[in-house]
Amino acid sequence: MKERKKETILMTSLKLFSKNGFHATTIPNIAKEMKMSVGNIYNYFPSKNNLAKCAIKFSSSILASTLRKINNKNLTSKEKIYEFTKSYYEIIEISPEIIEYFLRVYLSNRSMFDDENDKGFDLAKDFVDEVERLLSDGINKQELKKQNFYVSFSIFIGALGGLTFLNGEKALEEKPIQYAKEISESIYNALKI
Amino acid sequence: MKERKKETILMTSLKLFSKNGFHATTIPNIAKEMKMSVGNIYNYFPSKNNLAKCAIKFSSSILASTLRKINNKNLTSKEKIYEFTKSYYEIIEISPEIIEYFLRVYLSNRSMFDDENDKGFDLAKDFVDEVERLLSDGINKQELKKQNFYVSFSIFIGALGGLTFLNGEKALEEKPIQYAKEISESIYNALKI
Amino acid sequence: MKERKKETILMTSLKLFSKNGFHATTIPNIAKEMKMSVGNIYNYFPSKNNLAKCAIKFSSSILASTLRKINNKNLTSKEKIYEFTKSYYEIIEISPEIIEYFLRVYLSNRSMFDDENDKGFDLAKDFVDEVERLLSDGINKQELKKQNFYVSFSIFIGALGGLTFLNGEKALEEKPIQYAKEISESIYNALKI
Amino acid sequence: MKERKKETILMTSLKLFSKNGFHATTIPNIAKEMKMSVGNIYNYFPSKNNLAKCAIKFSSSILASTLRKINNKNLTSKEKIYEFTKSYYEIIEISPEIIEYFLRVYLSNRSMFDDENDKGFDLAKDFVDEVERLLSDGINKQELKKQNFYVSFSIFIGALGGLTFLNGEKALEEKPIQYAKEISESIYNALKI
């Protein structure tokens, strides 16, 4: 149950951080949202920074496991890209904070996450590894073009993030998921052999 | 000369904001970097928020004019995409702050930029308009696929930004510009008819 | 057994207070050191302040009884001074907290110990009384000079404390007890007729 | 004038620290006492700890220079001890905080003053050096007994401090300075050949 409450705090923080940004979210904000006292949060997390770091780990692990499940299916690369794109925008619909968090907090506070234990980007390593698996698998199956991993990664994840950004800007006319088919096809075209 | 000094302040702020983030950059930091007094900055910009907003306008105008020049050339869409990709990563090499600023400041502080006068994303309208011009021009010339603008925008700008992110993470082995050819081809493949 | 546990808490507090100071020692610190719960400490002592006050009483009573035993012996004043000096530095070697406590906690938090019941210094009254007994006894036996009690007290106890201070500063080359002979002789010379 | 204000802050802090102890004195307390804003104090001293450390340096330098002047006079050791005792209790009468500070703050927060730059006790080095000069000078002139420096230091400074303590406890019937003659004679007797 202690673990349970820790997770609740994490989810609430994730939500507020992703809605308002790291600096604009105060510990009292989080406490109030949870109807919990300020001090008690510190019984679960030693600092606001640590809370933000755990949130990164948490949300990147969701993305990683989502993609892992897809990678484990017996699908073509094209299908996998589509499946992940769909899942990604489903997450945005249900728990937008999981993805928004990267844009709002991680991107702009990277240095905050660097310390002797974690190397910043490593926090998302599991997810990056799964992307690599998807890509190298497609290359092996001669479905995808053999090209620099960073380029493919940028195309794939950059495109997904780009639409997320536009969604956050309220620039889209439809919900992101409506664009899933179209965007995943474009991504596929960029990566295919 | 007043205009001249205003611009110096802007450039310095842009540099510091993009290096350290908006909240981690203080007005005294900026003043010190310029060997100017804190108070005097307020003779040129009414607030720190306003400074950040002007910085957005400034840096998006650079991107916009860069792309405008390319659009005005007599080139195929493929060439234009390549040209802009190159320019984009050249900017990153010479003045990374112009691009980093979006990642560090704009993305995570959007609400800050919303007020009665500016609608946030509108700050980058000029640039978005040029992207649209590039794309619709390609469609007209039957070089690019006719598809939802937001999807194409996400692919194009998302991919460029994705690599910038990886560069910021020190995840790349080469300078971003080394990937320009490869990434612009992928983008083209994603968008072509 | 309740009394027994109470004493254990007291000893632990005394140790931590004297090692780290009153404010730097928290109730959770004490609880953890004892493998006891925070709340349970409050079943034995009503407050942290009270704990500190009891610790003073406890440690001054040790000094008082040590000196009382010496006073009850059939010794010259010179011998008594030497005996007490030795005992004092033995205590420092075995349980430095008993003496350090005065320096770390009592001296700098006197006001804390003043309330309607106790008058601060009175906490050490037993000990002060024994010092007085030693001195007046020496005067009666025409061994010690008849002089103002506070002056003699300052010389005697001040000198012992001075060396304790230097020991705490790690300024001494030997253990305090090595200086016992020399220092007690000096004290005697200061007080003798 | 900036230096002047810095000194005023120092004196005020010294006064409050010595009256109430380090932890019981808050920065707002100090600010209020000076009719100054909290933030402004930080324009002069980077932290509360640093303020306390500067106060140590300041007050030990006063003691050091007082004793240095006496050492430079052509006096017997007995006279020097008397002179310094008098000065010491004069300081207590006029600016008790200078001496009380050691008892209230330094003694009980030593570890606070230890860092890579200052070694705690070194803060008082100037003063300790002057005491050594007084003593070795007396030994050379065959007025004082050749004995361990730490022992003599403890007798001399311990005795002075002992009476200060009693004064702080309001245990004395007269002002400390009334005891100067008597106490300096006892000290001399302890140290003489």
Added chain:
DNA sequence: TATGAATGAGGCTTCATTCAT
């Protein structure tokens, strides 16, 4: 225009103490 000292609200964090179990 330029300076930089001054202000004070507000954020993070700590910890004595309580209380439900």
Added chain:
DNA sequence: TATGAATGAAGCCTCATTCAT
């Protein structure tokens, strides 16, 4: 008795902004 999660007041410190010079 014993536990330890929960409370919330209070402290240190930062920094955007102002203003007297």
